[in-house]
Amino acid sequence: MPDPQSPALRRTPLAAVHAGLGATMTEFAGWLMPLRYGSETAEHNAVRKAAGLFDLSHMGELMITGDGAAAVLDYALVGEASAIKPGRARYTMICAPDGGVIDDLIVYRLAESQYLVVANASNAAVVAAELAERSDGRGAEVRDRTADYALIAVQGPRAAAIVASLTSTDLDQVRYYASYQATIAGSEALLARTGYTGEDGFEIFVGPQEAAPLWEALTEAGRGFGLVPAGLAARDSLRLEAGMPLYGNELGRDVTPYDARLGRVVNLDKPGDFVGRAALAERAQAAPTRVLVGLAGQTRRVPRHGYSVLWNGEPCGTVTSGAPSPTLGRPIAMAYVTAEMAAEARSAAGTSQGRLAVDIRGSAEPAELVPLPFYKRPTPN
């Protein structure tokens, strides 16, 4: 267990709130973060059925400002940042020259010449350094503003009703992957309709001193809606069910966006060069050697990160993430497997019974290929 007194760990502006709620804290990417407040399964289910409140202040906020901001990001990232309209956001990636993923990002265009890039906590410093290097001489400034922002997420089918009760902003205007300057419970905030749970929801950026009052206001407003605080454990199982990749598991320097089924984020048609272009263009043409697949366990034992996937008893891949799925009631996993095996297993669908398994601590536990995502939220009427 982490030493809560350790001075080496960074604390979010909500550390005292988590202590007051009796959270189990964990070390994550150099931060002391809430892992769970009570039962992580109950937190997971609350997000699926009502709403959950998350502290995501460990995420990196990088501000890119200047007349050259759009051009810098077009060159630095695999997507076309200049095509994002002010007030809109996009999921994208920053790659190395060899096409390997340095991080996956959400890019918000706040104004014509101002972008907010949200990076994973574990990669924020690397992304900031890469962006600074890639912006050199292109007329934009990159600043790491992580310490200037708290980030609070409200996720779940009741999230909109809860946030609506605290703002005069018409939330119908704030579409999925849009952001809006809004006053929420008296705090000036950047309100974004984004998330990492597979549900509708919001991510709210505020100044550090506004974090605790906003958390309290949301808690109060959520009381009648079944809102509960939710920790990183629930966040991980929610994103896994939603088939969303996690850097360090499905994504890494040795993985291209194409391997991770996210080739759609790479825009090879945008004008001008960008870092990784040549390697990614080549990769886009080549037949994949490995593919990311979804697995469902047929026993109750759980495939976990690093376990071998077996096809006819032979290793053919590795589990990247696995967990018992509260929504499906069985273990689920994502895994990289050889393209050959995936093709064979798909063509053998139905008769593949018993041939696909995960090596769970020495025992071959039967599994089956299932389409990703594991969970899709019911479409609103």
Added chain:
Amino acid sequence: MSVPEELYYTAEHEWVAISDATARVGITDYAQRALGDVVYVTAPAQGTRVTAGDPCGEVESTKSVSDIYCPADGEVTEVNPEIDEDPGLVNSDPYGAGWLFKIKLDSGDQVPPGLLSATEYTALTAEAQQ
């Protein structure tokens, strides 16, 4: 964190209740908190000969899996039938309804060697939290 006075403990976070030469075994409140929600338990089958210190089962939670270490020499006489249906009992009532299995002790009515008292176990977990 609860550490009942009348029980014995292992350094691997099992608890043991001894009566009539039989040990009832479970995992401690400290262990269930550290593991998170328990989703699956593999206990040694009834009739199995077990040896103190050997892994004899697994507790699988949402985030991790850990071995159950056998606290004493003996023979498994009973496995808690409720746990398979409702593994969450290990979280909600670790010292009661969440018990895992019973061992007929080779040591009879004697306390098996190597077990910790509640005081010793409390000290051990306090150290682990440092």
